[in-house]
Amino acid sequence: MRQRFRHFPQLNKTCVIMACLHFLLSFFTDRLIFLYVTWDFSDPKQTIKTILTCGCKMVFFLLLLLLWHGLWWFIKKADAGFRRYTLIYFAINLLLLVFTWPGIWRMDEFGIFSNAIRLQPVFWQNYLTSIFYIFSVMLVPTPAGVILVQIAINSLITGWVIRKMTVRLQKGKDRPQGDAKTVCLCYLPFLFFPVIDSNLYPMRMSVYAFLELLLIVLLYEEKEKSFRTAFLWKIAALGAVVTVWRTEAIYYLAAIPVLIVVLFCKSWTKKEKQKTILCYLFMTLFLFVPQQLGNQLTSGNEYDLTSVVLPVVPLVEEAAKHEDAKGILSKIDRVISVQTALEGAKENRSGISLYWSRRDEFVREYTDSDYRAFKHAYYRLVLKYPAVFLKERWDCFVHSTDLLENTTELFVKEGVPNYDTFRTYFGVKPVSDRLRTTVIRLLEWRKNGDQEQKRAGYGVVYSALPPILFLIAVCFALLRRKEWGKALLLATVLAKVPLIFLTAPSRLFMYYYSVYLIGYVLLIAGILGKRQRD
Incomplete structure (x- = not known):
């Protein structure tokens, strides 16, 4: 029996104890922000709410076990370069979050948060967003908790991507960790103002873009490696989330199986590819059905x-x-x-x-x-x-460069229901409203005296057109060189552009944000790679 489970990681006693203590503490911290039903069986409606609460808390406990084991692994076993790059990026974002506390809140997220503290999903913005909100706030009981968890996830992905970039760039050199100049350039696309602004903005696209970047880099990094069960679960789970969380990403349902067949045509057996594809499709269906049913019930067409x-x-x-x-x-x-x-x-x-x-x-x-x-x-x-x-x-x-409402008015404008309600939540008071306004206007490339006045070059800073053109050019170059796998990866990223082009409901930057982020990361990686070859 022990031999059968030898590949499963052992539970760390300290981590289990910390998770249990954290879980018990959460029943007290939840009172600061949540409005859920704790224990009420007086009628069917309250009974259902009680069952929902119990279910959420059980899932939260499992997440705490994963979190504390993840922290232990990150501190004790993670690659030193990955850990350092992650912590640097997290520190930068954390400092800016403090400056802009409680983060950048504009429009839809007020409704998502209001429902999340009642454990109610909002299918308009995808129920996965509501789940993300609920467990983030259980972890950190304030609206900024959503952003704190978001920047933690984005920082982990950034650290991992930069580590992979530096390893490739320094291959064969005396300093495998990467020289300071190279590392700084690797950080560059992650420090663009639109990226930092999005990190502080709790909408699904802010974390979704990083997850899609992770998926693309993960597929590229693993394309010549032999099959591993751990990778199967990673690609299936990550691929399912990327496919379901954004409506226009539904094409991934066909793209990921094709990518698996093409990228692993030599390194995996037919059975291994079939197993991975089936696992991905099952997970996608599992996540997709609740969204479809919920969307039809709550908003119809x-x-x-x-x-x-x-x-x-x-x-x-x-x-x-x-x-x-x-x-x-x-x-x-x-x-x-x-x-x-x-x-x-x-x-x-x-x-x-x-x-x-x-x-x-x-x-x-x-x-x-x-x-x-x-x-x-x-x-x-x-x-x-x-x-x-x-x-x-x-x-x-x-003109898809716009941002939503003026978030600098959050603590000064009266009579706006969303703002008035938000100001009653626990832990939302800014460190300094003036500092918050100044930093947000800088990140959003607005003039200091007037949020409505854009600085010169705004249309370039907040435009996805340059990285889109770059990705198209590279894709054609790869096709010319018959590098089919790499070309297919880039084509997969670009496939959403015509879909958004045809269906975008307004001129918002966030619709093209994932292409913006991936495009600039690959642009910097390409420039550094060329410099190394020269």
Whole structure:
């Protein structure tokens, strides 16, 4: 029996004791922030909430066991370079979090947090985001706890990636740890203002981008190595999270199996590849089903609707000029008020602006049948007026540099429900509101005196276009050199760009953030690699 489990890691007694003590302490710290039902069986609703609480606490205990064993491994056994690079990046982000305490909070995250402290998922932003919030706040009972856990995860990934970069760059040299100049350059893309700003912003894309970077680098690093069961679980779990957490990443469902077949065609057997693919698909299905069911129950077609409201306004405006488009517009009008769309177009209002500010007028009560007819009519408008559609989409793409609400007003603006509620939470008072405002304006490349005024070069600093063009150029170069595996990896990252291009509901930087991060990391790695070869 012992022989059967010889590969399983042994539990460390000290770590188990610390996890147990931490778990018991959490019942007291939870009272500072959570509003969940602890022990109430008075009616079915309260009983379900009690069971949910018990389930969450049981999962939290398992996470604490992993956390304390992970800390022990990090301190005692982790590679010295990896540990050092991780701690440096964590220290930088922690200092900036203190300066901007409680971090950068803009819009959707207020609702996610409000539901998380009641153990309720928000499917609009994916239930995985809510799970991340819940356990982060159980660990650190304040809103900034979400950001603290986020920067810890991002720092671990950064440390690991930089360690891999320095090992490759210093291969065959006297200093395998990497010289100071090389290490500083490896840090560069992780210190760009948009990256630091995102690290302090508790939205799913902030940690998702790092997870996707980890997935790509992990696949690249392992492509010539023999099969290991540990790697199977890593790639299956990480791949499943990356696939499910963002809607536009659903193409990974096909991409990851293809990558496994291509990258490991020589080093793995057919059975090993099949086992990994099946494990990945099972985990993805396991995570995907709750999101689909929850989304249908809570928002129906609304999330999908937001992906078309931006181009639908100029398309409706153009169609209104042509008699032969009346039949199509009548189907559009079953879901979206054509009259309101035309009024919005005259006022230079975007579709997403009308959706959120005048929703009762803009969106009608509709059935699933109405929505199917609407989507069919929308596609007909796109095909009928492709120039109008592409012009709006291109304009949205090149101007996707925006950030959401002005977070510097969080502690000074009165009468905003989200702000008022947030200020009542435990541990949110900033160290200095003036310092917080100054640092945030610097990170968001705004002028000191006015958050609305962007500094010169903002359109470049917060643009994903340069790294996208770089990735496209490298991808073509790799194809020319017949390096199919590497080209496929880059093509996988780039595949989301046209999907976002076609469906982005607004001009926000965060939609392209993962491509921005991966692109610049690979750009720096490429520059350093070329310098080494020269």
